[in-house]
Amino acid sequence: MPEPEYVALNRASWTLANAEYTDRAAREAWAQDEIVWGHWHLPERELGVLPDVSGKDVIELGCGTAYFGAWLKRAGARRVVGVDLTPAQLDTARRMDEEFGLGLELIEANAEDVPLPDESFDLVFSEYGASIWCDPALWIKEAARLLRPEGELVFMRGSTIRILCLPDEGPATDRLLIPQKGLYRIDWQEGDMAGADFHPPTAELFAILRENGFELVDFRELYAPDDAVDHEYYAQPSADWARKWPAEEIWRLRLRSS
């Protein structure tokens, strides 16, 4: 499959983000013992949204510096493969993997077209990876292909309400600035960076998931905790906004066996 044009833009923006932030943030993330979710670092032990990963084969689509994959490996996954399309991010991930000796497999590829065999994983995972940077019509189909029957798909993305309230620049407002009608691909530009991400509304994304054989197991809307403070790097909704409205959401699905 030829590389869609947004892939190069996203690679460039993540190369820059790696130089500015994610490379230096990687060691602390890898070193962390606890699995946490999203910008507010909500602990998995409170959310309980992941299946038991002990002995499971896991693939992370859009792994970035692969800290989440590292956490899953430490939580008992048998095999963890991280897929990402930005070499700089994978370089950081490889350096960390060597340092921490966790034995992740790291592959440079677009999650819309993964060079791995069918039915080779028990869990497909994405935290702000393919879940927002890839076309859902393509990457969810790949996720279904990579999973064994009854395998699970867990991913996090920004909430639809946050997207609807986003101005051209800066954090989410309390106003509906973007119509939901036609919402799917969002082209953006911020300073030197440009790219595209994908955000079909809840019903459209659910329809794509059903078409690809997934059954919805759980869906969590995440709010900022009372003591949350604004993130140092990511242009997030303010902690105050995210206490009132969910800025992030986690989907958990199971591939139907038939």
Added chain:
Amino acid sequence: MADPTVEAWTRANAEYTDARAEEAWAKEEIDWGIWHVPESELRALPDVAGKDVVELGCGTAYFGAWLKKAGAARVVGVDPTLAQLETARRCNEQFGLGLELVEAYAEDVPLPDASFDLAVSEYGASIWADPYKWISEAARLLRPGGELVFLRNSTLVILCSPDEDVPATETLQRAQFEMHRFEWPDEGVEYHLSHGDWIRLLRANGFEILDLIEIQAPEDALTHKRYDYVSADWARKWPAEEIWVARKEA
């Protein structure tokens, strides 16, 4: 009558729903919500031929009438507002459709377990009954493999609705966090949950979620003359209504 919701619907029946019940019952095509989007476009319902159906919060029971005409074996309409059931009974006699009409709250239905194949609610229990009570009743009333289909307002339109009785705005008027029970002026008590809470509630009651349809007002839609909580223009840009389709696990 102490119940503010029953009071509000008794008033609404005298002002509006009684007078338009015959017209609604007479319609041949099933449609959804205030924009009358046809079922033939949305395809939210399973085939009802030969099925036993309960409508939770039936009002004047026009939706149940459509399902009976579409081939349902048995249609039971449940509503707590006597005035609306009287209108429904008058129409039922006039149209000879043989609906059964029961005065009860959808949170506590005096009918046996596992006696229906389909539970529906269109602006009924779906917004005027507490989901933490009526969803478990729907699960109890359904046979294994039975389906639950309901239409409610979108979470977004509720978030954008001011406390006063004016149409939805383009500004978030209230927090979504822990949203549940709403008292509007002169409108009774409504219940609105976020998507996450709906999904978890349905799953906890043994439902598989088959579909979620966010309804868009058609291009030629005009703002509804009575149900003017949202303008047609707003509802073309953002969904003001949504339909959930779920199946009770066998």
